[in-house]
Amino acid sequence: MTDIYRAIADPTRRKILTLLSRNEYTQSELVDQFTISQPALKKHLSILVEEDLIAERKDGRYCVYRLKRDNFKDQYKKLQQEIGSVLDNKLKKLKTYLEGESDGESH
Amino acid sequence: MTDIYRAIADPTRRKILTLLSRNEYTQSELVDQFTISQPALKKHLSILVEEDLIAERKDGRYCVYRLKRDNFKDQYKKLQQEIGSVLDNKLKKLKTYLEGESDGESH
DNA sequence: AAGTCATATAACCATTTGGTTATAAATAAA
DNA sequence: TTTATTTATAACCAAATGGTTATATGACTT
Numbered sequence: 560m561t562d563i564y565r566a567i568a569d570p571t572r573r574k575i576l577t578l579l580s581r582n583e584y585t586q587s588e589l590v591d592q593f594t595i596s597q598p599a600l601k602k603h604l605s606i607l608v609e610e611d612l613i614a615e616r617k618d619g620r621y622c623v624y625r626l627k628r629d630n631f632k633d634q635y636k637k638l639q640q641e642i643g644s645v646l647d648n649k650l651k652k653l654k655t656y657l658e659g660e661s662d663g664e665s666h
Numbered sequence: 667m668t669d670i671y672r673a674i675a676d677p678t679r680r681k682i683l684t685l686l687s688r689n690e691y692t693q694s695e696l697v698d699q700f701t702i703s704q705p706a707l708k709k710h711l712s713i714l715v716e717e718d719l720i721a722e723r724k725d726g727r728y729c730v731y732r733l734k735r736d737n738f739k740d741q742y743k744k745l746q747q748e749i750g751s752v753l754d755n756k757l758k759k760l761k762t763y764l765e766g767e768s769d770g771e772s773h
Numbered sequence: 774a775a776g777t778c779a780t781a782t783a784a785c786c787a788t789t790t791g792g793t794t795a796t797a798a799a800t801a802a803a
Numbered sequence: 804t805t806t807a808t809t810t811a812t813a814a815c816c817a818a819a820t821g822g823t824t825a826t827a828t829g830a831c832t833t
Contacts, residue, residue: 564671564674564675564676564680565675567671567749568671568672568675568790569671569790569791571791573671573748573749576749576752577748577751577752577755580751580752580753580755581755585809586809586810587808587809587810590809595791595792595793596792596793596794597809597810597811598792598793598794598810598811598812598813599791599792599793601810601811601812602790602791602792603791606790617810619799619800619801619809620799620800620801620808620809620810621800621809621810622809622810622811626752628753631752631753632753635749635750635752635753638749639746641680641684642674642680642683642742642745643742644684644687645683645684645687645733645738645742646687646735646738646739646742648684648687648688675820676820676821678821692779693779693780694778694779694780697779702821702822702823703822703823703824704779704780704781705780705781705782705783705822705823705824706821706822706823708780708781708782709820709821709822710821713820724780726779726829726830726831727778727779727780727829727830727831728779728780728830729779729780729781774833775832775833776831776832776833777830777831777832777833778829778830778831778832779828779829779830779831780827780828780829780830781826781827781828781829782825782826782827782828783824783825783826783827784823784824784825784826785822785823785824785825786821786822786823787820787821787822787823788819788820788821788822789818789819789820789821790817790818790819790820791816791817791818791819792815792816792817792818793814793815793816793817794813794814794815795812795813795814795815796811796812796813796814797810797811797812797813798809798810798811798812799808799809799810799811800807800808800809800810801806801807801808801809802805802806802807802808803804803805803806803807
């Protein structure tokens, strides 16, 4: 999949991403950083795995999570293009105006 | 309020924002750009109004929507700081390592 | 005054989200 | 071989999401 919009919609998941940007962490280490239960956090981790922004690997009884930095970067670039364009469309506004797509509309 | 993450989580709302980045539109003009029903689109518009990213104004029997560009820019900047930091934390990774916050952990 | 067009709102539905508690299973430590 | 720790999963819950249809309200048109 990879829906970065879904991934970052939740503050807990944003914090997880921030933590994993600095280091790998086991699930229990991550749980310690939050006040929610282990199954609740596990669900957030599953969503981030599902969206391919983090990877999990087994190490004995531990489950270690790491950021998939390359894909995260790619997906974030796309977001920036889509959302960033909303901002620099003052130019397109002018273009629209000049083309006389008639702003002073009939309604 | 203003939770830009919630606002942009849905593709329909992202398209609305893109459309409003170029022009003001009435509700019915917007409805024409989608395949979903008028009440469904109205709900998306209400969420964007709630999050203070667009404004609605009455003009006769029409309801005209416009992008609140200033607030959108502010909120997007914050997003960029939060999400962007996830990426350039290779530096912080190094810092963490040098400070010996011990990566080669005991687990 | 009647009809039409734009918007608002209510009622409903299925799915997703974000959480909980309880418990099982697997691995490591005593 | 118990015991403790870590993770996984099931069952449940309330609220939010994203959609629908039906209908009411309001404002221009004719």
